[in-house]
Amino acid sequence: MEIWKIIWIVALIVAFLGFVFISSKVIYRGFSEMRDLLRGLDK
Amino acid sequence: MTFSLLDGIIVLLYVAAAVWAGISVRRRVRTISDFLVAGRRLRYHLGVATLVATELGLVTMMYFAEQGFRFGFAAFIIGVIWATAYLVIAKTGFVVDRLRMMEIMTITEFFGRRYSKGVRILAASLLIVAGILSLGVFLKLGAVFIVHFLGIPETSIHVTTTILLIVVLAYTALGGMISVVLTDFIQFIFLAIGMVLTTMLVLSGQGFVGFFDQAMTAYGAAGFDPIDHPEYGWWFIAYWSVFAVSGCLLWQPVAQRILSSEHPGINRFIFRSTGMMFLGRAFFPIVWGIGAALMFGLDSDASAGMPRLLAEILPVGLLGLLTAGMFAAMMSTDSSYILAWSSIIVQDFLDPLRKHTFTDSQRLQATRWSIGIIGLLMLVFGIWYELKDTAFRYLLDVTTVYYAGGLPAIVLGLYWKCSTTAGAYAAFIGGALLPLSFVIEDILLQAGGSTGQGFIATLMPPNVRGFTSFALGFAGLFLGSLLSSRTSQQPGH
Numbered sequence A: 001m002e003i004w005k006i007i008w009i010v011a012l013i014v015a016f017l018g019f020v021f022i023s024s025k026v027i028y029r030g031f032s033e034m035r036d037l038l039r040g041l042d043k
Numbered sequence B: 001m002t003f004s005l006l007d008g009i010i011v012l013l014y015v016a017a018a019v020w021a022g023i024s025v026r027r028r029v030r031t032i033s034d035f036l037v038a039g040r041r042l043r044y045h046l047g048v049a050t051l052v053a054t055e056l057g058l059v060t061m062m063y064f065a066e067q068g069f070r071f072g073f074a075a076f077i078i079g080v081i082w083a084t085a086y087l088v089i090a091k092t093g094f095v096v097d098r099l100r101m102m103e104i105m106t107i108t109e110f111f112g113r114r115y116s117k118g119v120r121i122l123a124a125s126l127l128i129v130a131g132i133l134s135l136g137v138f139l140k141l142g143a144v145f146i147v148h149f150l151g152i153p154e155t156s157i158h159v160t161t162t163i164l165l166i167v168v169l170a171y172t173a174l175g176g177m178i179s180v181v182l183t184d185f186i187q188f189i190f191l192a193i194g195m196v197l198t199t200m201l202v203l204s205g206q207g208f209v210g211f212f213d214q215a216m217t218a219y220g221a222a223g224f225d226p227i228d229h230p231e232y233g234w235w236f237i238a239y240w241s242v243f244a245v246s247g248c249l250l251w252q253p254v255a256q257r258i259l260s261s262e263h264p265g266i267n268r269f270i271f272r273s274t275g276m277m278f279l280g281r282a283f284f285p286i287v288w289g290i291g292a293a294l295m296f297g298l299d300s301d302a303s304a305g306m307p308r309l310l311a312e313i314l315p316v317g318l319l320g321l322l323t324a325g326m327f328a329a330m331m332s333t334d335s336s337y338i339l340a341w342s343s344i345i346v347q348d349f350l351d352p353l354r355k356h357t358f359t360d361s362q363r364l365q366a367t368r369w370s371i372g373i374i375g376l377l378m379l380v381f382g383i384w385y386e387l388k389d390t391a392f393r394y395l396l397d398v399t400t401v402y403y404a405g406g407l408p409a410i411v412l413g414l415y416w417k418c419s420t421t422a423g424a425y426a427a428f429i430g431g432a433l434l435p436l437s438f439v440i441e442d443i444l445l446q447a448g449g450s451t452g453q454g455f456i457a458t459l460m461p462p463n464v465r466g467f468t469s470f471a472l473g474f475a476g477l478f479l480g481s482l483l484s485s486r487t488s489q490q491p492g493h
Helices: A001-043 B005-024 B032-040 B042-057 B060-093 B096-101 B108-112 B117-150 B154-204 B208-219 B233-250 B252-260 B265-296 B301-314 B319-352 B360-384 B391-415 B420-449 B454-458 B462-489
Strands: none
Touching: A001 B042, A001 B060, A001 B117, A001 B208, A001 B265, B005 B154, B005 B252, B005 B319, B005 B420, B032 B042, B032 B108, B042 B154, B042 B252, B042 B319, B042 B454, B042 B462, B060 B233, B060 B319, B060 B391, B060 B462, B096 B233, B096 B252, B096 B265, B108 B117, B108 B265, B108 B319, B108 B391, B108 B462, B117 B154, B117 B265, B117 B319, B117 B360, B117 B391, B154 B208, B154 B265, B154 B301, B154 B319, B208 B265, B233 B391, B233 B462, B252 B319, B265 B301, B301 B319, B319 B360, B391 B420, B391 B462, B420 B454, B420 B462, B454 B462
């Protein structure tokens, strides 16, 4: 069915962009949070 | 493409960095709360990284790829429902907000507080059965991947997986949750980059739309329509929906992150971001599986398809990066799961059975011993057990053993004042009845050398069996609670 093909094409694009966006944000901010976590445990 | 020196260096550097990072935090672990829930200091982005890394194991990629290989784009429905479950919980804070506020360390601890010690032990026993049986196939699928991806002889596969397992056990036993969070973060970076690049490469072969056209030719319309597909359909959608919600609320590795967060608001953020990432977590490996089916033919080995495809198309450097990513996926999931089940064994099974509760150092020691025993069980079961259906189907069955009673017990325990201990017992027993009988029968048949289907397997289709188990769990809780509360209101009780 053509409709399912279109749905999955759109879904894959959304998933791809969402994955790239969130993972870059997580990598960027995760470093400072990791540092804070280790400092907090040292106190 | 063969594995080059550069690829080997990338993999070695990664494994060395992860192990060093994991072991170096050992001195920071002072209390059992540091060990099991990282001192409850997990914040927004680190929470997402550790949850995604844990739930994005090599086993996940293998079973999703297998689904894609065999059933085409219709398998996308799995990711859509899973992501929706996370997003709904993120929006509403359903269950997770209340759980975090209770300051507990395991979900089964909730059953002890809300119902009774006996319910806690029963829930913990079912969770341990579900957890260890599912862990058994992790090593097996990891081994299949390594054999076909790196092209190493099958004879050395058990040695390779055993070495990896020992590495994982070492840093998990020493550093606990802090090690797991730290290594998860490193693994998240490798995984995210590796998965995005690989998906682009797989799709670029025939062009984005061309890939879909080719799949339409190979699979036909059923390969796109999850409603019409014999593997899925409405029964699957109903079963998988309740299963996915249970996975968000009850699965100890997920719960451990909910309970490790600084405050409930962080959980909602983690669930929202993870929900979005879980679309990719399912879609990307499914696309790889479809790519493998298009390259090698639908009648070739489905579980070996994805690693064979990746070994074929990845260039030097990316091959090493993805191998490191896959090892990362395997190690992060295995370590988190081993930690999760060992904490359940000690906190919710051994401790409630003892006359005097464990001291903090005894608890830490017992958890480390449990980690070793679980590792051994994984190895034995992983080498011996043969899957009859897809890995995804097997994991659904073994996990339903705990989920089918756990979901009604946690939801109604938090939101329905009338739920009672008798109701919780009925929910767990009723929910586990069908899936546990199925799994035990299957193991016994296999131990007896038979490869045929057992009585429970022929009783009803798998999706109907799964959904019925949840229905039995809910019915058990309602009926058990209503009957027991009526009995206790009668004079003389």
